[in-house]
Amino acid sequence: MNISEPLRFILLVKLMGKAFWISILTAIISTIMTLVPIWILYLMVEELTVATLSLELIYSCLAVAFIAMLLRWGLIVISHVSAHHGALKLAYHLKLHLTQKLGLAPLSFFSAHTASDLRKVINDDIAALEGFLAHFLPDVASALTLPIVGLSLLLYVDAPMAFIAILLLPVAIWCQWLSMRRSAEQARQWGELQINIAQKVSEYIRGIAVIKSFGLRSDSFRQLSQTIRDVAPWVENYCKKNMFGWNCFNCLLSSNLVLVAPIGAWRCYQGDLAPVDWLLCLLVAPVILQPFLRLVFALTEQAQRQGSLDRLNQIVNASQITVPHVIDKASLPTGNLVLSFSHVSYHYDHQKSGLQEVTFNTLPHGLTAIVGPSGAGKTTIARLATRLLDCDQGEVTLGGLNIQHWPLEELFKQISMVSQNVYLFNGTVMENLLLGRPDANIEQVIAATQAACAHEFILSLPQGYDTQIGENGARLSGGERQRLSIARTLLRDAPLLILDEATAYADSENEWLIQQAISSLCNGRSVLMIAHRLKTIIHADQIIVVDQGKVVGQGRHDELLLNCPCYCQLWQDAGLGGEKIDDH
Template structure:
């Protein structure tokens, strides 16, 4: 229990940890004031036994009780506020810390770890820490400290009753330790099922159009229902397994309270205890374990807190790419790769590729699906780090730049555009948050999207749905290009940017791309003849290697993948119904 609390406090960070420590000190003071009830009772009972109840006695007793109740209440309020601030502050800070950490993880991490797991940690896990951890830590600490103070006070009254009390505590904590060990595996399973449920819900919602189109509703519903049932089972199983332990804990505390009463009576009858002490011990037996009983029941949740902390730590401890390079400006935008290799798990994806991309030239990368084109571009822009060889920008290894310094040189237009749930203006100025509205409009005009944006209800202040769901594919692509124009980086990476665009938007999109790529170094993954034939060099990538390179005319003169690729596209274009 103590180890789990320590791990949680270490996780909190210095500022929030201080709040928790301050709350524990206040909780200790609260326990002292709670324990003042026993001296107050002692004063009144003593006066009653001696038949000497006076106004002064009543006022003394009332004064002690008022000090106990008022000070205890005020301190508890402050301690609760500190613990609440510490809990919510910790989770807010850790969410931001995780988000910042995710920025610099290699892209391969997101292939190996589902979106549902990451979202579950930043939502469910953090929410559990916000709601559960704060209350559990407060109740457990309060119970432990109050019981410790009252135990010391009881020992001061009579060491024999104190000894029995300590024996009861040893038995209680032995059962509590067994309960927490039992809950360890259950807590891990519970949190895993929570993450699996989030993954299934996200998968179901994101794929709802495919589910309906291919009549997979029943199958997908069964998968979702299965995740819901497993989550329900994990939570129910944990509760059912812990209830017997909680019952035994509660029975031990009540049994020891009863034994304290019996022992006090026996000692008094045998003439080994004064009547005043006997009465105080009997009264104390009813209040000694009150808060410890609650602490014992809630302590089972400490394992869940521990699992939540470990899940968040797993993400935060995932090795980042080396981001401590220099904040340097490249001497040029020449890009080269020398004998680079990259493997995902056991599968070799890029195998010994070397290339040169001179500044302000256009390089098209083509090849069969799954040949390694996107992976190669990701390595050139350092979305991933190479396993072998090196990639250079301006004659300098890209790993020598800080990530932020390196990314200033690249703008990306992806096949699948993601727009944020924000205004169109803010989506365009994403790379330059402080850019004036005039610059935003100028970028939009160059990207051929000013006209349709102006026609929207709120113009540039129109809030678009998450992912750009309220816009067409061509509109999203043009906003993405406006964003890239706004960033004005010297290197432009186009990953199938025109693959899914309808013919009505294609002309405007090509005009937007032309405005974006003027006087830039261009790297493009493309399948359309019109987008590759004018490239300064074309690289044909297959099975992780460059199997052909040259201009369009040079490659068309060779018998190989490229000529077959172009001829196949020409036949497809000429085919009519």
């Protein structure tokens, strides 16, 4: 299913395909079947009023009425099944489409949208649209068909009574308009309240450990409690504003018999209307107006779901990193690839600059370290190198080819990254390791874990490599998670390795083990290391010093101590023990 334009309700209906038309057609026919027994009853009563009674006709009418009821229920089932099938299929393709969009979205998009926001859009909003479309289509078809067919019957029998049956409709519509004229804005406000609650609940859950550590009560988390309390007055105000119009609308749609019954009786007394025709009017008149109640429910739901569509379109319309045309893989650079920055500049939103005219090359068989004070642009360099961001000016190349011209799948095969924030999946140790190389055998896995100084602690686990480690490796220590991440990177064996200070949060024992593992990573490949502890990179083959988004020094440790004031200041700030300088 190809979605190449912003989402609208018309487009969603088109994407449902033939399931939409099957649902509509069966809903219309089933609605017509609702009036067949009433019409049959009318014919039977009319037959009873004649001098000669035909039992065969009575029996035939009863059989037709029974078949019509069975057919109606069968068609209702088909209509709802088709609508749900089409809506679920649409939800499936929408989730795939949004996932692909998010996969190509730049990192700046995720800075502006929290995880709870995206979860609500992809799960809650799509689920709401699925339920809306699955029920909206049959309800609208029935709500439109029943009044038309019912009014046609009354017009056929007696036109004045048909007019009387719909006399209250304009008044009911006016009352409902009073309630719905602010529905779009109210739906937007309700959506914002729900998103705000989801965000605050997510923040509260993430902060549970801190709350318990300080002995705080849940009601002391003011933002969460106040956000929840703010919903009650909004709902109360909403009910007050819409109560009068909604109650009047509901009552008027159910009250046309107040006019049809006495006026029809008076006309029968005057001889202007046959009693059997009056009976038909009494049976059909209520079903002419009551379906409008379901139609209003569907339209109100549609106004609320517009907010869901708007949030979905924020993802659909998000900027995307460029994807190159399909090229011959044989023409791509191979071997030990050098990463090059050539006059690269990047600007963050609402900030003056991230990087300015940055130029450097990694070494083909060596360690290139990036150092600098907090906010200098070190992490931005790592993100540009992995295409989490795309530069505004200049060029980033890998093996001489602009990384924007690399097919993404091939580019990510050439790069491995170990960051200070490790993410592991809820599964076994082996399953997490094989993410780096699914076709690896056990000998290759063990070789990688031994090089990463992780083999011994894995064997000490209850089930060894088959041990479940919990969500994000919750059953492992921070150092163990980091070494497992390094083993996964070693197993992948990519020619370019990017390290974002893998020892930033490690204790002294784990730091030594991780440094040993990093030494294994640096063998035979080009390595770019974002360093926050200077003592970890004093033996680097090349050190790039950045400050305020610019390269202010380049060389080896001893050279920079003599020639780079910024590096000298960093060295002095670190002290003899090489304490941690910053977190970013």
